[in-house]
Amino acid sequence: xxxxxxxxxxxxxxxASLIGYNEYLVSQELTGTIKVSGAFALYPLMVIWAQQYxxxxxxxxxxxxxxxxxxxxxxxxxxxxxxxMISRNITAQEVQxxxxxxxxxxxxxxxxISEQNPVLTQILSKGLTKHMFYEIFVAQNVTTWGQxxxxxxxxxxxxxxxxxxxxxxxxxxxxxxxxxxxGDLKGVGVYGDPGLVQAIQSDPLGIGYxxxxxxxxxxxxxxxxxxxxxxxxFKNNGQIGNFYQNKTALVQAIQDGQYPMPPATLxxxxxxxxxxGVALDFVxxxxxxxxxxxPTAGYVALTSDxxxxxxxxxxx
Numbered sequence: 001x002x003x004x005x006x007x008x009x010x011x012x013x014x015x016a017s018l019i020g021y022n023e024y025l026v027s028q029e030l031t032g033t034i035k036v037s038g039a040f041a042l043y044p045l046m047v048i049w050a051q052q053y054x055x056x057x058x059x060x061x062x063x064x065x066x067x068x069x070x071x072x073x074x075x076x077x078x079x080x081x082x083x084x085m086i087s088r089n090i091t092a093q094e095v096q097x098x099x100x101x102x103x104x105x106x107x108x109x110x111x112x113i114s115e116q117n118p119v120l121t122q123i124l125s126k127g128l129t130k131h132m133f134y135e136i137f138v139a140q141n142v143t144t145w146g147q148x149x150x151x152x153x154x155x156x157x158x159x160x161x162x163x164x165x166x167x168x169x170x171x172x173x174x175x176x177x178x179x180x181x182x183g184d185l186k187g188v189g190v191y192g193d194p195g196l197v198q199a200i201q202s203d204p205l206g207i208g209y210x211x212x213x214x215x216x217x218x219x220x221x222x223x224x225x226x227x228x229x230x231x232x233x234f235k236n237n238g239q240i241g242n243f244y245q246n247k248t249a250l251v252q253a254i255q256d257g258q259y260p261m262p263p264a265t266l267x268x269x270x271x272x273x274x275x276x277g278v279a280l281d282f283v284x285x286x287x288x289x290x291x292x293x294x295p296t297a298g299y300v301a302l303t304s305d306x307x308x309x310x311x312x313x314x315x316x
Contacts, residue, residue: 082279218297
């Protein structure tokens, strides 16, 4: 046997005997680049996950970009990225095209209006019913803020804003209103979650919807400056939950089922056919150690049984 090869084998045996074979394998540095694109809803949390994972694996580079759930899906299915971020349900057609996905956390879509809305006090005290949202966003039978609160003397028009890009939040909001998807929503199209926040901030007569991560400030946990989250009267009885003031309270309401699906929703990571290589290791880390960053980032952690099911899916 070649002396150099024999020496290498001896070193491996010695190292393995000192730290254990499995630990020796785990200690080997991962390398590679992981490209991620997709839902604005998952973008803030994905950035945190990427940063923490790269600290643990300095030779891995993770490139993350937001562009909407539709872009994340198309990029993943076409092989432009290793991972697509999706903030809506995966369709049967997408599965037929090779979409392989796992759930990684839960979030929600909320309705938003300006802090300068002319009937803000009435709306915050009683909320709006699903039917009222339907009349505003779909049927467009309610077109003034006076109609919203039953005061004909208030004639300021409602300016409805929706997403112009293929968005999971739009799909989730449409399904909450009993429709098939984003195409059923009416309004002025605005690109991205940040753009929709800005539209409402700058328009006292505006109404829109946003993912949890954008409706609330991630540092303070309070509602984003210039906007108010609209309480929903889910039971049509004039009773609203006292959990809209800050992100922590709303996250707890989602966990307790007081803010149901939809407009609460699961968030997914998707790839073509199967996660492989360093991307697979990254997703496994997200479903294990990475879950510790979910609550602190203002998202809803998955239950242990759901996480176990996702890990089993990865290993099948």
